[in-house]
Amino acid sequence: MTSNLGLPPKPTLGSIRPFTPNGRERFSLDNGMQVSMFELGSAPLVYLRLVIQTQPSADANLSWIEKYVAEYMGEGTTDLDADLFAEAFAAIGGQLHIFADDTSTNFSATVPSEFMVEALNLVSMAALRPEFPESEAERLQTNLLRELDLSKDQPQVNAAEGFRKALYGSSHPFGRLLPRRENLLDFTPEIAASYSKAHHVSNRAHLYISGQFDRSLVKGAVEKNFASWVQGSSSSSSLSAASPSHQTVLFDRPGAEQSTIYWGLPISHPGDASWIGLEVLNALLGGSFHSRITLNIREDKGYTYSPRSMMTARAEDGIWLQVADVTTDVTAPALSEIFKEIMSAREAAPTTDELEAIKQYMIGSFVREMSESGSRMGHFMFSDRHNLSDSEDALYIDRVQGILPEDLRMLAEQFIDPNRMTLSVVGDAQKIKDELEKLEILASVEIAV
Amino acid sequence: MTSTPSFAFDLPVTRHTLSNGLRVLLHHDNSSPVVCVSVYYHVGMRSEPRGRTGFAHLFEHLMFQGSGQMGKMELVGQVQSVGGTLNGSTRFDFTNYWEVVPSHALDLALWMEADRMRGLDISEVELENQRDVVKNEIRVNVLNRPYGTFPWLDVQERAFDNWQNSHNGYGDMVDLDSATLEDAQDFFNRYYSPKNAVLCVAGDFDEVTALQSIESYFSDIPAMSPPERPDITEEPQLSERVYSKVDPLASRPALALAYRTPERGSSDYYALGLLNGILTVGDDSLLRKELVRKKGFTSSVSGSMNFLGHMHNAETPLLLTLSLIHDDKVDPGSIIREIDEIILSLHASSIDPDLLVRAKTKVRSGLYGLLSGSGYPRFGISDLLCSFELLEGDASLASSIPQRFDAIEIADLNRVAKEYLAPSNRTVIKLEAGAK
Numbered sequence: 001m002t003s004n005l006g007l008p009p010k011p012t013l014g015s016i017r018p019f020t021p022n023g024r025e026r027f028s029l030d031n032g033m034q035v036s037m038f039e040l041g042s043a044p045l046v047y048l049r050l051v052i053q054t055q056p057s058a059d060a061n062l063s064w065i066e067k068y069v070a071e072y073m074g075e076g077t078t079d080l081d082a083d084l085f086a087e088a089f090a091a092i093g094g095q096l097h098i099f100a101d102d103t104s105t106n107f108s109a110t111v112p113s114e115f116m117v118e119a120l121n122l123v124s125m126a127a128l129r130p131e132f133p134e135s136e137a138e139r140l141q142t143n144l145l146r147e148l149d150l151s152k153d154q155p156q157v158n159a160a161e162g163f164r165k166a167l168y169g170s171s172h173p174f175g176r177l178l179p180r181r182e183n184l185l186d187f188t189p190e191i192a193a194s195y196s197k198a199h200h201v202s203n204r205a206h207l208y209i210s211g212q213f214d215r216s217l218v219k220g221a222v223e224k225n226f227a228s229w230v231q232g233s234s235s236s237s238s239l240s241a242a243s244p245s246h247q248t249v250l251f252d253r254p255g256a257e258q259s260t261i262y263w264g265l266p267i268s269h270p271g272d273a274s275w276i277g278l279e280v281l282n283a284l285l286g287g288s289f290h291s292r293i294t295l296n297i298r299e300d301k302g303y304t305y306s307p308r309s310m311m312t313a314r315a316e317d318g319i320w321l322q323v324a325d326v327t328t329d330v331t332a333p334a335l336s337e338i339f340k341e342i343m344s345a346r347e348a349a350p351t352t353d354e355l356e357a358i359k360q361y362m363i364g365s366f367v368r369e370m371s372e373s374g375s376r377m378g379h380f381m382f383s384d385r386h387n388l389s390d391s392e393d394a395l396y397i398d399r400v401q402g403i404l405p406e407d408l409r410m411l412a413e414q415f416i417d418p419n420r421m422t423l424s425v426v427g428d429a430q431k432i433k434d435e436l437e438k439l440e441i442l443a444s445v446e447i448a449v
Numbered sequence: 450m451t452s453t454p455s456f457a458f459d460l461p462v463t464r465h466t467l468s469n470g471l472r473v474l475l476h477h478d479n480s481s482p483v484v485c486v487s488v489y490y491h492v493g494m495r496s497e498p499r500g501r502t503g504f505a506h507l508f509e510h511l512m513f514q515g516s517g518q519m520g521k522m523e524l525v526g527q528v529q530s531v532g533g534t535l536n537g538s539t540r541f542d543f544t545n546y547w548e549v550v551p552s553h554a555l556d557l558a559l560w561m562e563a564d565r566m567r568g569l570d571i572s573e574v575e576l577e578n579q580r581d582v583v584k585n586e587i588r589v590n591v592l593n594r595p596y597g598t599f600p601w602l603d604v605q606e607r608a609f610d611n612w613q614n615s616h617n618g619y620g621d622m623v624d625l626d627s628a629t630l631e632d633a634q635d636f637f638n639r640y641y642s643p644k645n646a647v648l649c650v651a652g653d654f655d656e657v658t659a660l661q662s663i664e665s666y667f668s669d670i671p672a673m674s675p676p677e678r679p680d681i682t683e684e685p686q687l688s689e690r691v692y693s694k695v696d697p698l699a700s701r702p703a704l705a706l707a708y709r710t711p712e713r714g715s716s717d718y719y720a721l722g723l724l725n726g727i728l729t730v731g732d733d734s735l736l737r738k739e740l741v742r743k744k745g746f747t748s749s750v751s752g753s754m755n756f757l758g759h760m761h762n763a764e765t766p767l768l769l770t771l772s773l774i775h776d777d778k779v780d781p782g783s784i785i786r787e788i789d790e791i792i793l794s795l796h797a798s799s800i801d802p803d804l805l806v807r808a809k810t811k812v813r814s815g816l817y818g819l820l821s822g823s824g825y826p827r828f829g830i831s832d833l834l835c836s837f838e839l840l841e842g843d844a845s846l847a848s849s850i851p852q853r854f855d856a857i858e859i860a861d862l863n864r865v866a867k868e869y870l871a872p873s874n875r876t877v878i879k880l881e882a883g884a885k
Contacts, residue, residue: 006669007564010518011556011662016532017482019551042480043817074732082742086732090807093814095731112814139745146748146776149700153595153884257588289535290526299522302581305589325589327581357530364532364551371481371826 016363019397021370023390024380025215031231032203035222036380038210040373046116046211047373050107050123051381053235054100054199056173063179065187065195066100068144072192073098073105075136077125082136085122092118096126102174103237103314103385105200113212117221124225127205130196132189144184151178155253155260155325155426162249162424162448163262167242167319174239174314201232206384210373241317242266244420248436251448252429258304259331259427263338264321267415270313270386276399277411278320282311283365284358284408285345285416286322292341293322303327303334313386320416328428332435335423339441345412349405362400424448458816458851462834462844463656469672470644473663474834474844476651478827484652485827486558487547488566489835491647492640493540494618495764496679503620504628506539507583508636512546513537514575516565521575524561531557534825540757541618542764543839545832549825552653556662559650563666566646569637573630580625587619595698599880600705600772601756607692608707608768608876613679642673647838651827683709683766690876697883704781705772705878706788708870710754713765714841719853720865722760724795725752725769726808727862730815733807735791740773746784747773759819761850762836768876769869781879795866798859805859812854 024038054066074096076082089095092115097108107127111119151157161177168175207226209218244265268274279287286293286309297303307324326334350358369375370393383390418441425436429447436445465473497504515521528535533550546565548558591597602617609615648667650659686709696703711717728736729752736750750773754760760767775784794800819829838844868874 007518007560007567008665011560013531013557014553016551017553019482040480041821042478043820045814045817045821083733083738086738087803087807090731090733090811091803093810095733110814110818112810112817136742139742142745142776143748146701146774150595150774153698153700155593257593258585288529290522290529295522298582299578302578303585305582305586325585325593327585327588357526360532361529362532364529365534367481367532367551368483368534368549368824368826371483372824373821375824 016360019367019370020394021376027219029202029223029227031227031229033226033229034206036206036208037213037215037218038376039212040210040376041212044113044212045110046113046119046209046213047377048109048119048123049208049377049381050127051206051208052105052127052200053204054103054105055235056102056237056239058173058239060171060173060176061180061183063173063176064144064184065191066102066105068140068187069192069195070098070100070105071140071143072132072136072189073126073130073196075133075140076131078129078131079125085125089122094119096123098126116213117217120221120225127200128226128229132193134189137189141184141187145181148178148181148184155256158251158253159260159262159323159424159426162251162426163264163321163422166245166247166249166422166424167266172240174242198232199235202226202229203231204235205229208377208380210377237315239316242319245422246419246443248423248442248445249425249448250429250433250436250445251424251426253426254428254430256426256428257328258325259328259425259432261324261326261335262321262424263335263421264319265417265421267311267318267320269318270382271388274411274415275318276396277403277407278311278415280358280362280400280403281345281408281411282309282320283362284350284354285309285341288358288361292345293338296337296341297324297326297334301330301333301337303330315386328431331425331427331432332439335439335442339418342412342416342418346409346416349409352405355403355405355408359400359403363397366396458813458848460830460834460848464838464844465660467643467664467668469668469670470675471667471670472647472838473660474647474649474838475656475659476649476830476834477654477656478651479653481826482552482653483549483826484552484555484650484654485547485549485825485831486555486562487545487649487828487831487835488562489543489545489647489649489839490641491543491645491839492676493542493544495541495613495681496640497618499612500624501628501632502616502624503583503618504624504632504636505544506618506620507579507625507628508633509537509539509544510579510583511569511571511575511633512565514569514571514579516569517567518564519561524565527557527561533558536825539618540763541755545835547825547828547831549828555650555654555659559662559666562648563670566641566643566667566670569633571630571633576628576630576633580628583620584622584625587622591619595696595700595884596703596774596880597698599696599703600707600770600878603694603878603880604705604707604768604770604876607690607878608709609683609766611681611683613681614683614766638673639676642675643667643670644672644675647835649831649835651831651834681764681766686874689872691879692877693879693881695881695883699880699882700884701774702777702781702882703772703774703880704784705770705880706785706875707768707770707878708875710765710767710769711865711869716853716856716861717865717869718760718765720857720861721769721869722754723805723808723812723854723857724862724866724870725754726811727795727804728752728791729771730811736771736788739787739791740784744787746779747775749773761847762832764840777882785877789872792866792870795870796863798863800859800862802859805857805862809854813851816850
């Protein structure tokens, strides 16, 4: 089927060119608001992201409150109502995305560079002077209920929900991915306004600016628009970290063609000496296309299309997780293969060749991450959230290079212990429960309700 | 009324053609030490024959399973081991493969693409394996997911009469099961030849050295006659089509209105692109204002001219599809009436001129965004250049996109709204929620 006549031998390459990304310029306003900026990219665009740290409520009944508030903040400001605000943003080529996760409220926009000053003005209106109009309350509540129903239909959401509940417990705010319907009905514009007043304060805010822009114009516009922002209490979390829990939770989805697998456990956290090594281990195990688990359950067995492992981090903890949607009748074999790969990483160090390849992949990924405005901004946000110094960036490549084969084996042994792992599966219980029960590596199967 | 800001959108590209017909595009940008190598073959879901639905996509998977000098997945391993990343995708009119690598590895990426352009070396084992992988892709993206076929597959199946446009390009499971190694060989021979491909190098590289490498790796691949292009023309649609379907996994009803588009490259096509911006893009869009904020029928309204990309990287016919998920208590008929009223307002010469100015500014911002990439540095620009080379015959025409939008006036919007956003030119899908 091939004709190789004429193809010269495979080229030999030099080594990767030394790469030290330019740093960012940081400054803060008198009210404590932080600003970071760096120029990058060839398109005349400016990327703006305002991140406000919020304190997760210990009250699990307030699940999704941060999402409700973020939605409400898009309903107009005391300067401009929602329609006029939207038109003003569109006139400069953008729209303001306001969204929240467990620990932050975010304002994000990308506009052509010459509109940077106008964009900062509009972002400040939305963040500092939201209106929370009573007239929109019922509609926003209906939107949340609709979103809740649509989320519940997704097998991946159900699997993630089961996983989090097992790790944190249902009374912990991180243990509940989806709120109770009745809790959403309790949300009011007054609750939203009071949440915003308490959390959206200058000393919790960090504005990131990248792309093409004029630094002196940025400084003037930031001072003008954000200097009046009032300070408040700083955010701090007293929430407990995830606890490892050897559980198997099965969420029944009758007739499902695939089983959705979430299988993982708490590991260390960013800033810990183990973290970079764990990132390399993750890429080798399941976190890259050429990883062991992917080569096994996709490229050898054909059980699944998009298996992947990942690491997530919060201030309190970090999690390693393998996910996959596998054909229903191979659910148990797929889990057995993942187990084998984990055990293999714990029992034997990788060969030098395999380790070198994955190290180069990590270094190249770092270069790519630093080569685009959005991903580099995400990198700085991650560093700030976890109190990592920018000086770490210059050391990253050397740190990856310094990892030895035995280091990875020890990290796998220390952190990825199948006897401490939580498995959450969404699938057709009638077809898979008995098979799961037979797998000795798993804890006894509980049916999720 | 604000004035239209001027566009600055220059995509410098050097074009070459090798003696075997392979077109080569070079775009230089040394702002970071990475380079993107992409190969676009002019064969997509629309090209596959009856009885072999999903074959173009299955074949894309086979391209990673081994060639003359590389074993199964070796290409992936090689790219990763030099710090790169890669992917491939099957679209309506082309199939693309790309690697983003640190610039020192440019030659390796070129060499690997040249190797697989010479032919695959796979057996039944690899075919079986990727058949299973593709079936699992269809399960996770379509069969095991609410709204899995909505609106893409649902509208194209009903809005088009020409099988090349209307069939399910993801593939029927029976067709996937019957695909053979012989089919793969035939498909390769027909479509995967230099004359039917475009190679683009974008990023940090030396042009003279890169061209030498390209000559050395690609120029002796035998030239073959380019395949006949499939006939994708459609008979004119004369009346509205309305369909209902039940989605057993969905818990809320949904609605899609799909309008056939004007011809790619025409002034009307760009006017429709701006109308889509006015109707669905951004918080100021008219459908969001009316259906989301004022009436509360839905949380969002989507507008798409190409479910597998955007309006610049597909051939026509396409569909401008407006879609939304709504609540049980809302009658889809009342939503359609609201949409029709808004479209009717765009027939009038007295429409707010700021609507057009804002739409042009949003388009410009969106174009810059396309260039900025999304995890694959320099891929966005490569995609635009390759698409224009394949679909309009000249990559440098990509730089003219802003002028094409800029030339649109209110009278054009009026005309295109009347002619194309008419009920007689659309297909309506009412999805009923079956998961209760």
